[in-house]
Amino acid sequence: MLRYNSTRGDAPPLDFADTLLTGLAPDGGLYVPDEFPTLPEIAPDASYADAASAVMWPFVEGTLPRPAFDSIVAEAYATFDHDEVCPLVRLDDRRWLLELFHGPTIAFKDVALQLVGRLFDHFLIERDRRATILVATSGDTGSAAMQGCLGRDSLDCVVLFPEGRVSDVQRRQMTTLDAPNLHAVALAGTFDDCQDIVKAAFADRAFRDEVSLSAMNSINWGRVMAQVVYYVTARQALRRQGEEAPPVFSVPTGNFGNVLAGWVAQQMGLDVGGFLVASNTNDILTRWLETGRLSMEPVVPTLSPSMDIQVSSNLERLLHQLLGRDGDGTGELLREFRASGTVDAPRPEGWWSARLDDDDTLAVIAEHHAASGRLLDPHSAVGVGAVDRVDDLPDAPVVCLATAHAAKFPDAVEAATGVRPPLPSHLSDLLDLPERAGTVTADLDAVEAVVRAAVAG
Numbered sequence: 386m387l388r389y390n391s392t393r394g395d396a397p398p399l400d401f402a403d404t405l406l407t408g409l410a411p412d413g414g415l416y417v418p419d420e421f422p423t424l425p426e427i428a429p430d431a432s433y434a435d436a437a438s439a440v441m442w443p444f445v446e447g448t449l450p451r452p453a454f455d456s457i458v459a460e461a462y463a464t465f466d467h468d469e470v471c472p473l474v475r476l477d478d479r480r481w482l483l484e485l486f487h488g489p490t491i492a493f494k495d496v497a498l499q500l501v502g503r504l505f506d507h508f509l510i511e512r513d514r515r516a517t518i519l520v521a522t523s524g525d526t527g528s529a530a531m532q533g534c535l536g537r538d539s540l541d542c543v544v545l546f547p548e549g550r551v552s553d554v555q556r557r558q559m560t561t562l563d564a565p566n567l568h569a570v571a572l573a574g575t576f577d578d579c580q581d582i583v584k585a586a587f588a589d590r591a592f593r594d595e596v597s598l599s600a601m602n603s604i605n606w607g608r609v610m611a612q613v614v615y616y617v618t619a620r621q622a623l624r625r626q627g628e629e630a631p632p633v634f635s636v637p638t639g640n641f642g643n644v645l646a647g648w649v650a651q652q653m654g655l656d657v658g659g660f661l662v663a664s665n666t667n668d669i670l671t672r673w674l675e676t677g678r679l680s681m682e683p684v685v686p687t688l689s690p691s692m693d694i695q696v697s698s699n700l701e702r703l704l705h706q707l708l709g710r711d712g713d714g715t716g717e718l719l720r721e722f723r724a725s726g727t728v729d730a731p732r733p734e735g736w737w738s739a740r741l742d743d744d745d746t747l748a749v750i751a752e753h754h755a756a757s758g759r760l761l762d763p764h765s766a767v768g769v770g771a772v773d774r775v776d777d778l779p780d781a782p783v784v785c786l787a788t789a790h791a792a793k794f795p796d797a798v799e800a801a802t803g804v805r806p807p808l809p810s811h812l813s814d815l816l817d818l819p820e821r822a823g824t825v826t827a828d829l830d831a832v833e834a835v836v837r838a839a840v841a842g
């Protein structure tokens with residue numbers, strides 16, 4: 386059975402189930418498996434769910450029976466509105482789009498959270514426990530976490546979003562969900578306030594135990610594991626189309642969870658031509674890949690808000706590997722970075738990077754709409770446009786990860802193209818449904834009271 390150790394090397398190893406339920410390691414590190422298993426053979430005609438079960442099984446083996454795992458995986462991906470779940474479509478002579486937005490909230494976070502919510506439920510029921518998921522969101526994560534907890538009786542989910550600072554579509558995806566265990570709460574403050582209060586709530590040990598607080602944020606190993614799958618299925622889909630050269634993956638990057646999953650697939654033996662990290666104006670990762678130095682700058686709001694991040698928490702897992710899995714060294718490097726805002730950090734081989742500002746992003750959306758009629762959301766456009774900004778990519782297919790549906794960011798898409806993208810049919814009544822949301826001030830005691838009331842039902 387695989388064991389998971391903290392990147393800081395100072396926490397007891399856990400099995401998959403406890404790794405999932407624990408989230409962040411008690412020494413402040415992130416859990417990584419002892420070793421990366423080898424990718425299994427996957428039948429060329431396997432369904433996405435079958436491929437997903439096969440790829441993920443070595444990570445979970447020993448913590449639940451295979452048939453139970455298979456049915457959880459099948460249920461998770463039955464919620465997607467496309468048969469192929471994450472279809473690969475050709476964009477132009479060089480680029481393909483890997484569409485990751487066919488889940489309930491039309492952004493790629495569903496691929497992980499539809500599975501992770503069900504896995505939490507399974508392991509909590511087995512332990513005869515309940516948990517409270519507390520989430521701070523700048524937009525996409527909140528609704529994806531709520532959808533992941535929908536119908537899961539062992540979970541209460543409380544999402545804090547900054548009042549007036551998420552788009553109408555994003556807010557309504559949270560406030561129109563009518564289920565007794567789901568609670569969207571508008572906080573009078575910024576996203577940083579939401580995040581600081583969530584951190585403070587987790588640090589309040591008595592409160593954490595009282596309501597069994599748990600996290601589904603992007604550092605949770607379960608989320609990374611679920612995202613490994615579509616790199617493998619994309620490679621297979623390219624082969625079916627006669628493309629044998631190992632593809633480059635262009636990944637619009639924020640917290641580094643998505644591109645890290647691709648790197649894990651590569652560690653498991655997937656033949657990958659490399660990774661292109663695409664940033665918006667918040668370009669700490671691009672600067673690091675160019676110079677070898679991580680250095681924090683203030684966060685600037687952009688048209689691709691889910692990438693408006695300076696400290697990409699999942700980077701720690703890659704740095705840990707590049708430092709020879711030295712927990713002390715990893716801890717020291719990360720502590721120095723947090724304290725001084727800048728540190729030299731090792732870089733991986735075979736990676737590229739590029740940045741696009743908002744004007745560049747709008748130009749990419751307009752260009753592809755004119756060329757093919759296709760509407761790209763601003764995040765996906767950053768990944769697509771990055772490919773044209775790197776001169777030394779290998780002559781290989783480039784798979785651009787399309788992380789959101791254009792209708793999730795209609796204002797930017799309309800500004801670029803004059804076309805307002807319609808919502809997919811499963812969300813067509815979103816703008817008419819009644820909304821319900823709590824409100825709270827930016828204050829720890831007030832938030833804890835809201836969470837207690839939510840849990841008490």
Ligand SMILES: *Cc1c(COP(=O)(O)O)cnc(C)c1O
Nearest residue numbers: 525639640641642643691764788
């Ligand atoms: C979360 C998100 C990203 C960034 O993904 P990371 O895993 O944080 O790098 C990109 N695009 C969209 C639409 C997202 O919701």
